[in-house]
Amino acid sequence: MKIATPPTNEKxxxxxxxxxxxLDTLPEEDYDNITKIAAEICKAPIALVSLVDPERQWFKSTYGLDAKETPRDYAFCAHSILQPDELFIVPDATKDHRFSDNPLTIDDPHVVFYAGAPLTTKDGHALGTLCVIDNEPRTSLSEGQKESLRALSQQVMSLLELRKKNLKLQQANQEITRLNNELNQFTHRLTHDLKTPVRGINSLALFLKEDLNNISGKSKIVEFIELISSRATYMESMINQLLQYSKVTNADISFESFNFKELLRDIVKNCDLENKVTISFKELDFNIYHSKICFIQIFQNLLTNSDKFNDKEECKVFTSCELKEESYQFIYEDNGPGIPIKFYDKVFMMFETLGETNFQNTGIGLATIKSIITRLNGSIRLAKRSNDKEGVRFEFEIPKPNLFE
Structure with missing residues (x-):
């Protein structure tokens, strides 16, 4: 028996x-289909996808053979990989000095005829073979069978390349998930750490203002202190919104049944609104089965936004919901100052300010809404109005949860 020498590029x-x-992965139907087809085309009782490592040949797929591996020294495929671009054919192993006393020829599986098409990478590395085996001698394969064996070996390589790409994609996704988790943790810690000093600044400003009540000529100092207090209040509001964004966009989603009209009334009652807000409903007295906490956050942020940027004596809001077969479709309108069309593409971006507004804005509220709806596999858009000063109109759609997933 002649043991095949390793290729020059073995390492x-x-x-x-x-x-x-x-190596050592479970059987897969895609590979098994290829060995079955190879055996049928070549009229062979055995077909294998064989991969040659330093110590053994391991079979990713077998047709007509129960073994999972053999020592490399016995492997016909170890000879085949020495010719990465050619079929390796042994017509009769019993009469070939390289294999006549090979245990695989003498004993089971009694390899007599062998034909192997190397599994060769783009860099010219032969990883193993797609081979067919017979227990009887043959002169060779027909030209059609040879071409088919080559084509099927290329299909095996395509599967291997696809596997590698999928593994890289999984690793990249895992790394992105890890980095996102770290970023979310950092944001959460940072916002928590910032709350205390900002609240302290605000408290100190109020103490100073009280102490100055009995001092004459204090107007300018009081003005500066009020400015400090205003800035600190704004920073605290922004930090609270960031905390809300971090919590909502990373929380687990669970589903429950709730009355939509009652939900909206509770939000209006419990929201800390600065102005008088009147909300009108259209056909909303029905139950929804979905994530209640997500719906609360969506409409709470919408109402808070309408209240904050309202420039009328009374903030008026209209909302409707249409039940579709597979989704809920919502319309939300207010009578605020509206948003110029040129800012439509920025309205859901965090920290984007709309240049023509007289109100301070972080953009976190609408970014939170967009993030929640996206997590629910939905979509939202700011609809154009005939007059962009008529107020805003948001149209959004949220799919119903699939109860059978």
Whole structure:
């Protein structure tokens, strides 16, 4: 028996094989289909996808053979990988000095005829073979069978390349998830850490203002202190919104049944609104089965936004919901100052300010709404109005949860 010498690029070849992370994996139908087709085309009782590592040949797929691996020294495929671009054919192993006393020829599976098409990477590394085996001698394969075996070996390589790409994609997604988690934790810690000193600044400003009540000529100082207090209040509001954004966009989503009209009334009652807000409903007295906390956050942020930017004596809001077969479709309108069309593409971006407004704005509220609806596989848009000073009109759609997933 002649033991095949390793290829000259053996180190690089083995590294290439390891990069596919395929060794010792479970059987897969895609590979099994290929060995079955190879056996049928070549009229052979056995077909294998064989991968050659430093110590063994391991079978990713077998047709007509129960073994999972054999020692590399016995492997016909170890000879085949020495010719990465050619079929390796042994017509009769019993009469071939390289294999006549090979245990795989003498004993089970009694390899007599062998034909292997190398599984070769783009860099020229032969990882193993797609091979067919017979227990009887043959002169060769027909030209059609040879071409089919080559084509099927290329399909095996395509599966291996797809596997490698999917593994890289999974690793990239895992890294993105890890980085996002770290960023969310950082944001959460940062906003918590900032709340205390900002609240302290606000408290000190109020104390100073009280102490100055009995001092004459204090108007300018009081003005500056009020400015400090105003800035600190704004920073605290922004920090609270960031905390809300971090919590809502990363919380687990659970579903429950709730009355939509009652939900909106509770939000209006419990929101800390600065102005008188009147909300009118259209056909909303029905139950919804969805994430109640997400709906609370969506409409709470919409109402807070309408109240904050309202420039009328009374803030008026209209909302409706249409039940579709697979989704809920909402309309939300207010009578505020509206948003110029040129800012429509920025309205859901965090920290984007709309240049023509007289109100301070972080953009976190609408960014939170967009993030929640996106997490629910929905969509939202700011609809154009005939006059962009008529107020805003948001149209959004949220799919119903699939109870069978």
């Amino acid at each position: 690089e070849r083995v590294e290439a094989l390891k990069s596919y992370n395929i």
